Amino acid sequence: MQLQDIIPDKGRLFLNNEVPEVYKTDYSYQKVAKVHAVARPNTTEEVMGLVKFANEEALPIIARGSGTGVAGSQVPINGGELIIDVQNMNRILELDEETMTLTVEPGVQLNEIQTFVESKGYFYPPDPGSKNSTIGGNIATNAGGMRAVKYGTTRDYVRELEVVLPDGEKVTLGSLNIKSSSGYDLKNLFIGSEGTLGITTKIKLKVLPLPKFKKSVLLAFQSLKDATNGVLTILQNSIEPTALELFERSTIEYSERFTNIALQSQKGDAYLLMTIDSNEEETISRKLDIVKSILTNQALEIIPLLTQEEEEKAWFLRDNILVALMQFTEFEMLDEVVPINKFAEMINYTKELQEKHGLKVINFGHAGDGNIHTVLMKEDLDDVTWQTKRKALLDDLYDKVAELGGLPSAEHGIGIIKKGYLEKMRHPVELDLMRKIKNAIDPNNLLNRGKIF
Numbered sequence: 473m474q475l476q477d478i479i480p481d482k483g484r485l486f487l488n489n490e491v492p493e494v495y496k497t498d499y500s501y502q503k504v505a506k507v508h509a510v511a512r513p514n515t516t517e518e519v520m521g522l523v524k525f526a527n528e529e530a531l532p533i534i535a536r537g538s539g540t541g542v543a544g545s546q547v548p549i550n551g552g553e554l555i556i557d558v559q560n561m562n563r564i565l566e567l568d569e570e571t572m573t574l575t576v577e578p579g580v581q582l583n584e585i586q587t588f589v590e591s592k593g594y595f596y597p598p599d600p601g602s603k604n605s606t607i608g609g610n611i612a613t614n615a616g617g618m619r620a621v622k623y624g625t626t627r628d629y630v631r632e633l634e635v636v637l638p639d640g641e642k643v644t645l646g647s648l649n650i651k652s653s654s655g656y657d658l659k660n661l662f663i664g665s666e667g668t669l670g671i672t673t674k675i676k677l678k679v680l681p682l683p684k685f686k687k688s689v690l691l692a693f694q695s696l697k698d699a700t701n702g703v704l705t706i707l708q709n710s711i712e713p714t715a716l717e718l719f720e721r722s723t724i725e726y727s728e729r730f731t732n733i734a735l736q737s738q739k740g741d742a743y744l745l746m747t748i749d750s751n752e753e754e755t756i757s758r759k760l761d762i763v764k765s766i767l768t769n770q771a772l773e774i775i776p777l778l779t780q781e782e783e784e785k786a787w788f789l790r791d792n793i794l795v796a797l798m799q800f801t802e803f804e805m806l807d808e809v810v811p812i813n814k815f816a817e818m819i820n821y822t823k824e825l826q827e828k829h830g831l832k833v834i835n836f837g838h839a840g841d842g843n844i845h846t847v848l849m850k851e852d853l854d855d856v857t858w859q860t861k862r863k864a865l866l867d868d869l870y871d872k873v874a875e876l877g878g879l880p881s882a883e884h885g886i887g888i889i890k891k892g893y894l895e896k897m898r899h900p901v902e903l904d905l906m907r908k909i910k911n912a913i914d915p916n917n918l919l920n921r922g923k924i925f
Contacts, residue, residue, distance in 0.1 A: 473525060473528070475487070475509055475511060475522075475525060478511070478518060478521040478522055478525060479511050479512070479513065479518060479522070484511065484512040484513070484514070484560065485509065485510070485511050485512070486509060486510040486511075487508075487509045488508070488509070491507055491509070491510050492510070494539065495507060495510050495536075495548075495555055495557075498539070498544065498546070498547045499542070499798065500541065500542040500543060500544050500547070500887075500889065501544035501547045501549075501887070501888055501889060503549065504547055504548060504549075505548045505549050505550055505551040505552075505553070506548075506551055506552075507534075507548045507551075507552070507553045507554070507555055508531055508552045508553060508554050509554055509555070510554075510555045510557055511554065511555070511556055511557065512557045512558075512559065512560045513556060513558065513560065513561065514560050514561060515561070516561075516634065516636065516642060516673040516674065519556060519558070519561075519636045519671055519673055520636050520640050520641070520642060521640070522554065522556055523556075523636055523637075523638065523639070523640040523671065523918075524639075524640035525554075526554050526918055527638075527639060527640060527916065527918065530916070530918075531552060531553065531554045531918070532548075532550055532552065532553045532554070532917075532918055532919075532920075532921045533553065533554050533555075533556060533638075533671075533918050533919050533920070534546060534547075534548055534553050534554070534555045534556070534667065534919075534920055535555075535556050535558060535608070535612070535667045535671045535672075535919075535920070536555050536556065536557045536558070536559075537557075537558055537559060537578065537579060537605065537606030537608045537609040537612075538559065538581065538602070538604050538605050538606050538609060540602040540604065540605045540609065541609065541613070541884065541885065541887065542805055542807075542884050543613075543881065543884045543885045543886060543887030543888070543889050543890060544887035544888035544889045544923075545612070545613070545666045545667065545885050545886075545887035545888070545920065545923055546609075546667075547887075547888065549888055549922050550921055550922060553921075556671060558577070558578045558579045558606070558608055558671070558673075559579040559606065560579060561577040561578055561579040561673065562577055562579035562580050562581070562584075562606075563576070563577050563580070564576050564577075564580055564584070564585070564588055565577065565674075567588075567589070567592060567594070567679075569592075571631075571648050572594070572678060572679050572680070573631050573632075573648060573676045573677060573678060573679065574588075574589060574594075574596070574676070574677045574679050575674065575675070575676050575677075576607055576674075576675050576677065577673070577674060577675075578606060578607060578608025578611075578671075578672045578673060578674070578675065579606050579607075579608060580606065580607050581603070581604050581605065581606055581607075582598075582599075582600065582602070582603050582604070582605050582606070582607060582610060583603040583604060585607060585677070586599075586603075589679050589682075590682055593681065593682050594679040594680065594681060594682055595679060595680045595681065595682040595683065596629065596677060596679050596680075597619045597622075597623035597624070597629065597680065598610065598615060598616065598617050598619065598620070598623070598624075598625060598626045598628075598629060599617040599618045599619045599715070600615040600616065600617035600618075600883065601617065601618070601790075601791055601793075601794055602794075603791070607675060607677070608672045608675075610626045611626055611630060611633070611662075611663050611664075611672055611675065612663075612664070612665065612666050612667050612672070612885070613626075613664060613666060613883060613884060613885040614626050614627050614663050614664035614883065615883050616838065616841070616843065616882060616883040617838070617883070618715040618717055618790075618838060619714055619715050620838060620840075620841050620843070620883075621713060621714070621715065621716050621838065621839075621840025621841045622712060622713060622714045622715075622840075623680075623714070625883070626663065627660060627663045627664065628678075629677050629678045629679075630646065630659065630663055630675060630676075630677060630678070631646055631647070631648055631676040631677065631678050632644060632645065632646040632647055632648060632659070632675070632676035633645045633646055633659055633662060633663075633672055633674070633675055633676075634672070634673045634674035634675070635662055635669075635670035635671065635672055635673065636670060636671045636673055637669075637670050637913065638669075638670065638913060638914040638915075638916065638918050638919050642673065643670075645658045645659035645662060646658075646659035646676075648676065661909070664885075665924075666885045666886065666887065666920060666923055666924055667919060667920040667923070668910055668914065668919050668920045668923055668924055669909075669910065669913050669914060669919065670913070670919070671919070683714075683749035683750060683751055684750075684751045684752075684753075685749065685750055685751070685752070685753045685756055686714065686747055686748065686749035686750075686756070687747070687748055687756050687760060687776065687777070687778075687783075688745065688746065688747045688748075688776075688777040688783045688786060688787070689745075689746050689748075689760060689763060689774065689775065689776050689777060690735070690736055690737055690743060690744070690745055690746075690773075690774075690775045690777060690786055691743065691744040691745075691746070691763075691767060691771045691773070691774050691775075692737040692739040692740040692742075692743055692771060692772045692773040692774075692775075693740050693741070693742045693743065693744070693770065693771055693772060694740050694741065694742075694772055695740070695741055695742060696720060696741060696742045696819060696820070696823065696835070697816065697820055698740075698742065698770055698771075699718055699742035699743065699744055700718070700815060700816035700819050700820070700839070701770065701816060702744055702767055702770050702771065703716065703718060703744065703815060703816070703839040703840070704812075704813075704815075704816065705766055705767060705770065706744075706746070706763065706766075706767075706840075707812065707840060709762060709766055711746075711748065711759050711762060711763060712748070712759075713746045713747060713748055713840055714747040714748055714749045715745075715746065715747045715838075715840070716744065716745075716746050716838070716839045716840035717744065717745045717746070717790055717836070717837070717838065717839060718742065718743070718744055718819075718835070718836060718837055718839035719742070719743055719745070719790065719793065719835070719836035719837075720741060720742050720743075720834055720835055720836065721740065721741045721742065721743070722741075722834050723793060723834045723835065723836045723847070724743065724789060724790075724793065724836075726793065726796040726797050726799075726800055727789045727790070727792045727793045727795075727796040728789065729796065729800070730792060730795065730796035730799055730800075731788065731789060731792055731796070733785055733788065733789055735786065735789055736775050736777065736782065736785070736786060737772075737773050737775055739772045739773050740772045740773070744839065745786055745787070745790055746763070747783075747787075748760065760776060790836075793836055797847065801849055801850055801851055802850040802858075803847050803848060803849050803850060804847070804848045804862060805845055805846075805847045806844070806845065806846045806847070806848075806866075806869070806880075807843060807844070807845055807881050807882045807883055807884040808843075808844055808846065808869070808870070808873045808878055808879070808880060808881070808882070809841070809842050809843045809844070809878055809879050809881070809882035810842050810844070810873060810876045810877065810878035811842055811876065811877050811878065812840075812841065812842040814842070814876040814877065814878065815839065815842045815844070817876065818844060818872065818873065818876060818878070819835055819844060821869075821872050822835055822844075822846050822869065825865050825868055825869055828865075828868070829861050829864055829865040829868075830861060831848055831849070831853075831861045831862065831865055832848075832849040832851060833846060833847065833848060833849070833865075834846075834847045834849065835847070838882075841882075842878075842882075843882035843883065846869065848862055848865060848866075866893075870893040870896065870897070871896075873893075873897070874896060874897045878897075879897060880893040880894055880897060881894075885924075886923070886924045886925075887923055887924070888922065888923055891923075891924065891925060894924070894925065895925070903925055906924070906925060907925060910925075
């Protein structure tokens, strides 16, 4: 059997030198290896056929979606890989209002899911910054995003997965039952496994009724430390924000330049952008009044974003931070996470590292759940100096993350980039258990070889 027998359409199969450029480069990891082929299946049966072919030919396999990952998880690093790109499997199959589940294929983009369910009066809460990421990729990394502080991560909204295993057979994991104490929770084992255990081909997602009301508020602070203190004040006063985002003035400036939109406040050096939702408008008003009362003496400015246009503008600026950074400089974005009571300490420590290593550091992140996006900026440094300073800063930073009880990745995954730091923060017995699970499910080590550990 040949690959052409499984994928007969030439527009969906690319061999050797025919492989498009998009698969040969990656912003997050530069040492991209040459692949054997790229296949774009349309069906689960084609995925099964491709995986069985890879077994026969001993080809490593990488499953890929939109390619928005920033940890090198979707990057070929060994050479000779078969990339299975699921972007053609992009259908929204069914909205079951009785079980409040949405059935989709893995190539459906997040923004399409959100738009579809909201048009029907429902709500899919996970909201990572890359709205063009695929749901399959979100599942592979257990993506969190801006609403995780109130609603949780992707894992909390997956009811059922159809998965193609490393031997080419398919299995359904999970069920529509809300509760289960019926054997091992294999579904959740696969979520966040970064494509090392199986390839997702169909998903049933839990959706919620769309909240009737929501409001956002922008808070400006004199300093980053004042803003991180503001985060703790909000969380300690039962505000229960839907989203609580922190960013520095030096961070949002990139988005302002890229979008030609000015943030509603130009005061101070740090900001909090917060949304509150509820089915009762008076509940939102009451919570906003509490925010004003508890933060009046801490914040330089508190701006309720009263119109939909104002709210969308502020969140558009936040969503475009990463895209903007890519236009102006080379950088490395982290996604370390620490216990919420250590959030302020970790943020402030990044500024100490900026001074120590002479490397510009900016921060933004999901302040309500302790997830920080620390960004190291190359600017005008030559490659050798950049790599030397970058490595020294990262070693110090992840030592601090470990000291505070944190972890190297909250939502982007380990991939290839953070493997060494994962090994430092996880007990050897725990890592050995992970390897045993991988070996039991994928004994030939075909799926996403060399990633995570």
